[in-house]
Amino acid sequence: MKKLTLEELKKIKEKAQAELQARTSEGKDKIVVHMGTCGIAAGARETLLAILDEIEKRNLQNVVVTQAGCIGLCEYEPLISVQKVGSPKVLYKYVTPEKARKIIVQHVINGQIVMEDVLSSE
Amino acid sequence: MPKRAHILICAGAACISAGEESFKSALEKELKNANIFEEVKIIETGCFGTCDLGPVMVIYPEGIFYIHLKPQDAKDIVQEHLLKGRIVERLLVKEVELKKPLPNINELPFFKNQVRIALRNVGFIDPLNIEEYIARDGYSALGKVLTEMKPEEVIDEIKKSGLRGRGGAGFPTGLKWELGRKAKGDEKYIICNADEGDPGAFMDRSILEGDPHSVIEGMLIGAYAIGAKKGFIYIRAEYPLAIKRLTYALEQAKSYGLLGENILGTDFSFDIEIRIGAGAFVCGEETALIASVEGKRGMPRPRPPFPVNSGLWGKPTVINNVETWANIPEIILKGANWFSSLGTEKSKGTKVFALAGKINMTGLIEVPMGITLKEIVYDIGGGIPGGKKFKAVQIGGPAGGCIPAEYLDTPVDYESITSLGAIMGSGGLIVMDEDNCMVDVAKFFLSFTQDESCGKCVPCRVGTKRMLEILDKITDGKGEMRDLEELEELAKVVRNTSLCGLGKGAPNPVLTTLRYFRDEYIAHIRDKKCPAKVCTKLIHYEVIREECKKCSICFRNCPVGAIFKDYDGTYVIDQEKCTKCGICFQVCPFKAIKKE
Ligand SMILES: Cc1cc2nc3c(=O)[nH]c(=O)nc-3n(C[C@H](O)[C@H](O)[C@H](O)COP(=O)(O)O)c2cc1C
Numbered sequence: 001m002k003k004l005t006l007e008e009l010k011k012i013k014e015k016a017q018a019e020l021q022a023r024t025s026e027g028k029d030k031i032v033v034h035m036g037t038c039g040i041a042a043g044a045r046e047t048l049l050a051i052l053d054e055i056e057k058r059n060l061q062n063v064v065v066t067q068a069g070c071i072g073l074c075e076y077e078p079l080i081s082v083q084k085v086g087s088p089k090v091l092y093k094y095v096t097p098e099k100a101r102k103i104i105v106q107h108v109i110n111g112q113i114v115m116e117d118v119l120s121s122e
Numbered sequence: 123m124p125k126r127a128h129i130l131i132c133a134g135a136a137c138i139s140a141g142e143e144s145f146k147s148a149l150e151k152e153l154k155n156a157n158i159f160e161e162v163k164i165i166e167t168g169c170f171g172t173c174d175l176g177p178v179m180v181i182y183p184e185g186i187f188y189i190h191l192k193p194q195d196a197k198d199i200v201q202e203h204l205l206k207g208r209i210v211e212r213l214l215v216k217e218v219e220l221k222k223p224l225p226n227i228n229e230l231p232f233f234k235n236q237v238r239i240a241l242r243n244v245g246f247i248d249p250l251n252i253e254e255y256i257a258r259d260g261y262s263a264l265g266k267v268l269t270e271m272k273p274e275e276v277i278d279e280i281k282k283s284g285l286r287g288r289g290g291a292g293f294p295t296g297l298k299w300e301l302g303r304k305a306k307g308d309e310k311y312i313i314c315n316a317d318e319g320d321p322g323a324f325m326d327r328s329i330l331e332g333d334p335h336s337v338i339e340g341m342l343i344g345a346y347a348i349g350a351k352k353g354f355i356y357i358r359a360e361y362p363l364a365i366k367r368l369t370y371a372l373e374q375a376k377s378y379g380l381l382g383e384n385i386l387g388t389d390f391s392f393d394i395e396i397r398i399g400a401g402a403f404v405c406g407e408e409t410a411l412i413a414s415v416e417g418k419r420g421m422p423r424p425r426p427p428f429p430v431n432s433g434l435w436g437k438p439t440v441i442n443n444v445e446t447w448a449n450i451p452e453i454i455l456k457g458a459n460w461f462s463s464l465g466t467e468k469s470k471g472t473k474v475f476a477l478a479g480k481i482n483m484t485g486l487i488e489v490p491m492g493i494t495l496k497e498i499v500y501d502i503g504g505g506i507p508g509g510k511k512f513k514a515v516q517i518g519g520p521a522g523g524c525i526p527a528e529y530l531d532t533p534v535d536y537e538s539i540t541s542l543g544a545i546m547g548s549g550g551l552i553v554m555d556e557d558n559c560m561v562d563v564a565k566f567f568l569s570f571t572q573d574e575s576c577g578k579c580v581p582c583r584v585g586t587k588r589m590l591e592i593l594d595k596i597t598d599g600k601g602e603m604r605d606l607e608e609l610e611e612l613a614k615v616v617r618n619t620s621l622c623g624l625g626k627g628a629p630n631p632v633l634t635t636l637r638y639f640r641d642e643y644i645a646h647i648r649d650k651k652c653p654a655k656v657c658t659k660l661i662h663y664e665v666i667r668e669e670c671k672k673c674s675i676c677f678r679n680c681p682v683g684a685i686f687k688d689y690d691g692t693y694v695i696d697q698e699k700c701t702k703c704g705i706c707f708q709v710c711p712f713k714a715i716k717k718e
Binding site for chain 2: 003004005006009012013015016017019020022023024025028032033034035036037039040048049052055056064065066067068069070
């Protein structure tokens with residue numbers, strides 16, 4: 001490998017920092033996928049994978065995705081919640097992979113809540 | 123695919139011995155079974171510090187902390203936590219009193235009360251991945267000094283920070299570097315002292331295992347400041363994992379051009395080699411260490427000349443401790459003012475301690491200077507197990523001393539600890555409770571130093587031996603009151619006339635226990651009793667006839683056949699045969715055996 005310059009060191013740093021982002025949730029937009037047994041049966045895994053795929057494609061670094069259990073609203077599943085920093089939490093119902101992609105573009109990136117899919121909000 | 127979870131598994135030596143590797147392979151298998159292996163990332167890190175709870179891990183981004191992991195727990199973690207988002211409560215830390223589970227790593231009092239500078243990356247990054255170190259500002263301080271600072275400015279910054287050597291003596295680091303820079307000679311050396319000989323200490327090992335690049339970067343900055351081209355890391359052979367990770371890190375740094383010729387495109391060149399020591403305590407002493415690196419027998423020599431003027435092969439040499447080096451990059455990046463805002467007037471920054479002994483959370487911690495012993499023992503360490511009474515802390519290793527309960531409010535800084543007769547030392551901190559005999563503790567440390575004495579000077583070689591004989595006499599119940607005076611006098615001679623710090627410090631455990639626990643010595647001598655019931659020659663076991671249920675458990679468990687059945691069926695201990703191993707006392711289900 002050829003010798004590193006200061007510029008290249010900075011580039012490595014930026015790239016590697018993005019990678020380490022996953023180790024903190026402070027100051028980030030949060031997407032929670034509800035993945036109880038019921039959620040998984042309703043397709044929550046596919047929704048989750050679509051979300052991860054969309055995040056990668058759009059190189060979103062300020063978003064963390066976590067999973068949570070069943071919240072007793074099984075009939076509306078798959079359920080996800082989106083909470084942008086400083087905004088109330090919004091719970092979305094019947095989130096298919098396509099809807100998930102739309103929510104990411106419209107809500108997570110552009111800050112516009114996708115009204116027709118909202119189940120409730122804080 | 124971006125990883126939705128980072129699983130940080132502690133791969134410090136303690137967690138590895140507790141079964142980290144088999145847990146990790148079980149976890150990988152479960153992740154594959156559940157078909158989510160690609161969605162998460164597993165990182166093996168350095169020591170988290172919670173060594174008693176191992177194997178441990180954290181799942182990010184939530185920061186959920188799981189403890190005491192066994193291979194069979196992997197399934198629940200994958201199926202419950204990672205698939206369904208349900209925290210596996212049985213694997214969480216429980217609050218001591220309320221038994222309330224504490225899921226988040228940052229909520230734990232053990233972590234909450236720490237300030238991490240030297241340990242900033244330990245337990246948070248993959249020590250085998252230089253890019254993770256770089257992501258956490260690694261090698262930025264090197265870039266800064268090489269492009270923006272003159273060597274003198276680097277030295278000034280370190281001087282202004284107030285950093286003092288973490289290897290024991292607390293010598294101001296910036297001043298040492300200044301002397302090293304001013305020393306005459308073209309060829310100069312940098313040494314990292316990773317000998318870490320104190321019994322029970324593992325601060326330096328954990329830094330090298332968990333964040334080797336922080337030490338390498340610190341040494342690079344020191345080399346630039348004093349004008350050295352070559353450095354050595356002296357580490358004991360008993361640290362195979364640290365040696366492995368360090369070797370790997372050195373190779374990585376070389377392949378990135380961060381070690382070698384023309385570093386970061388400048389005309390600064392520096393290289394580091396590892397030297398492996400055989401693990402003699404005296405080889406931690408700087409002049410003995412240098413002799414050992416030169417291939418000679420590791421024995422100290424009188425100073426002056428000090429290594430900064432005449433060190434390795436007679437050339438100017440700056441030697442600092444692992445933790446000292448690990449502090450350097452942060453000071454350069456965040457500034458001397460930031461560093462000196464932490465700590466007390468004369469002791470700046472933080473100190474890493476290895477907590478051991480009678481304390482709930484044994485492990486590795488880093489705290490700001492000036493924190494009280496009480497805060498360390500109770501707030502971070504979680505207090506004394508089993509509702510026992512705190513008796514003393516032994517601080518500073520074999521050259522340190524015992525500080526009793528009435529001084530628990532003492533701030534931890536170089537001066538305050540020294541004024542009590544102990545030393546800050548390199549970070550060993552052993553907690554003792556009512557079951558520890560202080561004469562026995564003094565004997566333990568003195569027999570260590572006596573054993574490790576290199577034999578070069580008479581006071582240390584002969585003096586420690588004679589002192590130990592007196593202690594043996596006292597714990598055997600053959601002591602006389604005048605032994606105490608002789609012990610004190612001998613201690614002072616050994617302290618004042620030994621060649622190096624080993625002999626100079628060896629009497630400290632005896633002197634401090636004589637100062638704070640003299641009544642225990644007197645009880646051994648005058649009453650022939652060991653108040654803590656530790657010294658075997660001064661205790662005996664007896665069956666309480668009225669309590670004995672004739673169950674014969676003691677009889678069957680005695681390894682030396684010292685228990686026999688009496689005429690009425692109760693059991694009796696033959697004091698002649700008894701070796702005082704205490705097994706009968708432990709196995710008796712009716713508490714019918716007394717220890718006196
Ligand atoms: C008997 C003895 C053992 C020592 N062992 C160590 C050791 O294991 N590690 C260490 O860093 N310093 C040890 N020292 C202190 C070193 O001599 C030296 O002061 C230190 O490495 C300087 O680095 P610092 O200024 O960064 O603390 C020991 C000193 C004595 C007298």
